[in-house]
Amino acid sequence: MxxxxxxxxxxxxxxxxxxxxxxxxxxxxxxxxxxxxxxxxxxxxxxxxxxxxxxxxxxxxxxxxxxxxxxxxxxxxxxxxxxxxxxxxxxxxxxxxxxxxxxxxxxxxxxxxxxxxxxxxxxxxxxxxxxxxxxxxxxxxxxxxxWRDRPPIPTTPVSLLPLEFCGETRPAKFARIRREMAAYPADIHLISTLDDIAWMFNLRGSDVEYNPVAVAYAAITQTETRLFINPAKLPAKAAAALRADGVICANYDDFLPYVRNMPERAVVLVDPEKTSQAVKDATPDHCVLIGAPNIVLHLKASKNATELSGTRNAHLRDGAALMKWLCWLKQHLGKEALTEISIVEPLTHFRSQQAHFQGLSFYPIVGYQANGAICHYAAEPESALSISPEGLLLVDSGAQYLDGTTDITRTIALSPPTPQQKRDFTLVLKGHIAIATAKFPQGTWGAQLDALARIALWKEGLQYRHGTGHGVGCFLSVHEGPQGIRPENQTPLEPGMICSNEPGLYREGEYGIRIENLVVVVPAEETAFGQFYQFETISFCPIDLTLIDAALLTNDEIRWVNAYHHEVWEKFSPFLSGEECACLAEMTREISSF
Structure with missing residues (x-):
């Protein structure tokens, strides 16, 4: 049809x-x-x-x-x-x-x-x-x-995420959720969101491409925890582990009947943004419905020490794969036929060789020339552009590892860039550095920082229309809330939250520019004026120096670029071949304003 x-x-x-x-x-x-x-x-x-x-x-x-x-x-x-x-x-x-x-x-x-x-x-x-x-x-x-040929609801099996990767047991998580529930107070908390459920039960699945989640619902009270999931998805080992932690497993289709039979005068907590109208319709009139954000959403956002350590390690392995790919690109560009699809196949291969690799975290966004101006462009085999040694190439990609989720964007000049391209890129870079070096008081929202990434562009009458940053999970969704760096986000940034830092600029019909690293909120200092936080950059991959107009950068910004590239060199050079080391040395050379 x-x-x-x-x-x-x-x-x-x-x-x-x-x-x-x-x-x-x-x-x-x-x-x-x-x-x-x-x-x-x-x-x-x-x-x-x-x-x-x-x-x-x-x-x-x-x-x-x-x-x-x-x-x-x-x-x-x-x-x-x-x-x-x-x-x-x-x-x-x-x-x-x-x-x-x-x-x-x-x-x-x-x-x-x-x-x-x-x-x-x-x-x-x-x-x-x-x-x-x-x-x-x-x-x-x-x-x-x-929809006659509609695909079925997925039934792929789930797996348990070991404690060495998640850092907190299920009972400990249930106890934290119950403490938050008691503050309302709420008798029952209904949870529909798949990444929240995956985090809560230390489960991972493959029901949604690029997202390690399983189709399920959850309900938790002060005395019991229920997981509503197709029993065919639960291997015996996983089912036994859940039962050992007091989890009552029920069929996925039993969730709405459970809601319809909630006890009289029960106070039920649901997230209106994350719960369907069908759940509200099924809630008995004798229950009291409280609308508030999912408790798990906020607990999940601040990563624990195990998750942060794993995420940092995952980004190092991911960066090594990216470095190998950049060297591969330099060797093969102009020497063989490449398209927006084939050009990232080696990158996926290099990532797959890294420890704990589980797949990609989203479909790679590979935009050559004018396609780079389409923010979430997805190349199709029948329309993917052929890539030659000219113009700009935007590559936004990421991977899922057992210990972390990555998301990184680089814009690469495939030929000597024009003055406008260099100016545009450098203005975007200034915004990226402004976020990377920001220091802010406790309680600061992402919305309050968003303008830092845009000021250099605004001064030139330029703008990008997407948010500067989104939250990122830990071997979970590459887009995670509630935190983010965008004009409407009013969630206070707290230690352990991971965000992307990705300002950009898009000239329709010409090219797109975006520079993205992931950052984690960490304590900076405590002064007489209170606690201050800052960002730690955890993504490591060279930023294209040929696109930088150093005359537009301040001395502090130049020092940041050089320090970042020095760190890239220190982390990766010991593990690269001689040819790859020479490539990395060229990509991370120091720049100056002269």
């Missing part, structure tokens, strides 16, 4: 049910950023494959809303589909609830799949559409009726 045929089939079902609009968000019952194929409903219907977006279909119009990371990609993928693109946060562009309030008739009926729709978004819809006296219908998933 074409996109147009799918939309027509959906509209036919809407007419049968007297629906004036149908909303499809890009998620699953666990509010995953990257859902398993079974739940990639929005992508199947619209053809848009980005990780963020909402599709709305009415009898005569269809629209897709997404953020700036995907403006270029969405425009390309929606071309000819009849689906309008709405660019979020662009002045004058309505959100989908605002748009529906404008186009729907009085007393309209709006449908959505309540198993997917989070509580907070359902509440926002109700608020925005109240003036139109809109009612909501979510008795079934209409997409399931037309």
């Amino acid at each position: 074409t996109t147009a045929e799918k939309i027509d089939a959906l509209r036919a079902l809407m007419r049968e049910r007297n629906l004036d609009a149908w909303i499809v968000i890009g998620g699953d019952p666990h509010q995953s950023e990257y859902p398993a194929p079974h739940w990639k409903t929005r992508a199947w219907l619209s053809g848009f494959t980005g990780s963020a977006g909402t599709l709305v279909v009415t009898p005569d119009r269809a629209g897709l809303w997404t953020d700036s990371r995907y403006f270029i990609q969405a425009a390309q993928q929606l071309a000819g589909s009849g689906i309008e693109l709405f660019k979020l946060k662009v002045p004058g562009v309505l959100t989908h609830p605002e748009w529906l309030a404008q186009v729907l008739p009085e007393g309209a009926v709006v449908g959505f799949d309540s198993a997917i729709m989070p509580i907070n978004q359902a509440d926002e819809l109700a608020e925005k559409l109240a003036s139109k006296r809109v009612s909501f219908w979510h008795e079934e998933d209409l997409t399931a009726l037309i």
Whole structure:
């Protein structure tokens, strides 16, 4: 079926049910950023494959809303589909609830799949559409009726993460969660998010590509802990270990019946952003529902000593693989046919040779020339560009290791760069250094630091529209909350939190630039004015010196670049071959302002 045929089939079902609009968000019952194929409903219907977006279909119009990371990609993928693109946060562009309030008739009926729709978004819809006296219908998933070859829910087995990698036992984690619950007080905490569940139970899976998680739900009270998971996914050893720690294992499909039968007057804690409307609908009226962030979300964010040590080690091994790949690229560029896909195959190979390698942490973003301006570009075999010794190449990649998750971006000049390219790159580098060297008081939000990465660009009338940094897990999701460095993030940065530091600049139709390392929040000093924190950079890979205009850097910034490259040299040179050492020496040579 074409996109147009799918939309027509959906509209036919809407007419049968007297629906004036149908909303499809890009998620699953666990509010995953990257859902398993079974739940990639929005992508199947619209053809848009980005990780963020909402599709709305009415009898005569269809629209897709997404953020700036995907403006270029969405425009390309929606071309000819009849689906309008709405660019979020662009002045004058309505959100989908605002748009529906404008186009729907009085007393309209709006449908959505309540198993997917989070509580907070359902509440926002109700608020925005109240003036139109809109009612909501979510008795079934209409997409399931037309998606004939829909992939099944994954049933791959889970594994236990040894204590040497996670650093904390399940009972210890359960006790910490219960202490936080008592502060509300809450009798039951329902948890839907897959990475939170993986952390909580020291389990890892492979149900979602690049994300070591398993499809499951959890419920914890002051006296018991339940894991709702397909029993076929639990090997005997894992099931026995869970039982030994007091975990009650139930079938995945038993979760909503459990919710419907929660005891009278139970105080139930759920995260409205991470819990589906179906869970709210199933909660008995005699229970009290508290909406607050998942307790696990915050506990998981601050890594313990074992996780931090493992993550640092994982980044060293990952950096060694990257170094080998950079040398490989230098040797092979212009001597054999390379594409945006084939060029990173050796990088994956070098990573796979490292200890504890489990796979990639996301599909590599390899953007050559103009494709580098597409923030989350995904090269396809039929359209991947051939790469020659000219222009800029942006490579954003990462890996999963048993002891850590990596994510790093480098922009590489494949020929002598233009003055504009050098200027753009250096302005981005100044922002990267500003974050890397920031010192800030306890209680500082990521939002308060975000501007540091942008000031040099703003002074030149330049801007990037994505956040400066996202949280990162430990052998978990490469995008993790609640911390982040972006304008809207109001989570205080605390020791042990890992974030990316990735300012960029994108000239549509020309090239993209991004420099990304991961950083961890560490104590800096305590003064008469309180505790101060700073960032420790844990990613190590040369920054392309040919793209730096040293005249635009301050002496302190030059010292940072030289110190960073000295550290790269010290960490990797002992383990490289003679030819690779010569390559590394050239890439990490000192620069000066003269």
